[in-house]
Amino acid sequence: MNDFSVPSPVPSPVSAARSRQRLNPTLGKARGLLRDALRDAGIQPGGDSPPVLLVACSGGPDSLALAETASFFNRRGDYRVGAAVVDHGLQPGSAAVAEAAAAKLRGMGLDPVTVHRVHVPETGMGPEAAARSVRYEALDEAAGTAGAAAVLLGHTLDDQAEQVLLGLARGSGTRSLAGMPERRGRYLRPFLGLRRAEVDEICAAQELDPWHDPTNADPAYARSRVRTTVLPFLERELGPGIAEALYRSSRILSQDADYLEHQAAETYTRLRQEHAGEGTPDEILLSEESLRELPPSLRQRVLALAAVELGGAQPSWERVRAVEALLRREGSAGPVQLVGKVSAYRQVRGKPVPQGAPSYGNLVFRKKSSA
Helix, strand or coil, rough: CCCCCCCCCCCCHHHHHHHHHHCCCHHHHHHHHHHHHHHHHHCCCCCCCCCCEEECCCHHHHHHHHHHHHHHHHHHHCCEEEEEEEECCCCHHCCCCCHHHHHHHHHCCCCCCEEEEECCCCCCCCCHHHHHHHHHHHHHHHHHHHHEECCCCECCCCHHHHHHHHHHHCCCCCHCCCCCCCCCCCCCCCHCCCCHHHHHHHHCCCCCCCCCCCHCCCCCCCHHHHHHHHHHHHHHHCCCCCHHHHHHHHHHHHCCCCCCCCHHHHHHHCCCCCECCCEEEEEEEEEHHHHHCCCHHHHHHHHHHHHHHHHCCCCHHHHHHHHHHHHHCCCCCCCCEEEECCCEECCCCCCCCCCCCCCCCCEEEEEECCC
């Protein structure tokens, strides 16, 4: 040993304990994702009255890991973090599962923690969509009562990949293939950059003991088949990284969809003319000539916006194409029937039109009277 050598210190029991308690790197990554999501949403920490965050929690691994991640910011006083547990009542023992989840959340220091029991109606939209609808109604109510600045959802990168695959299977458009948005109103999905295995790692490291929903492996549900069969098959046949590739595609398509929808909204505002009945439009006119000049991606969105404004449902691609065919002036001038009692037809010579509107050369969207 030379004169400048310093012997390594012997670790003290306290420093050894601190070393053992070193932050799990995946939990650190999760905290960073949540912090970034809140920053991007403009929800600033701290202050005399910290913003309220509400974790939507089922007691499963993803939402429980999200609650654990958010509890760190709650302890620091950056935010006041609560949680809402929704019991759909679709499985035996669901009430006990919901109460157990609420107890775990209170044990993390979250407040308020509320349990919402909902009834999932039998509708034509299917059980998953019906459950989603009443779940968001309950979360909206909980957020309003708590004065929450954000509701945090625990969807992961794997969930996003499954969503994109399901959209591909349905032959969906850009918006659907973009998957779940990172932000929609007060709803934030900070874990979309986190793999499901990483969520499981957080649960194991923090000894969270999550509940595992049996429907996630039930082949009766398309999403479950994608999760347990389709994605693993693609990974085996095409190599690893399929989920990450689908997630990247969703990010790119989300940006494209945002841009196209912005352009379509501006174009629609510029082109639309209306015939008002008692203060509300019952007919919307769009210039044929102007529509023909638009690229198809914008034209089809503009046509859909007219139908939606009159109270119709978002038309399918096939129905939009049928309306678009009226512009070719081949065959019938319509009407083309759209969901929601909305129809579209081509204006013909001699047909009365609203005052100030051109007498010829319009597509007309009309809402059928309920009288």
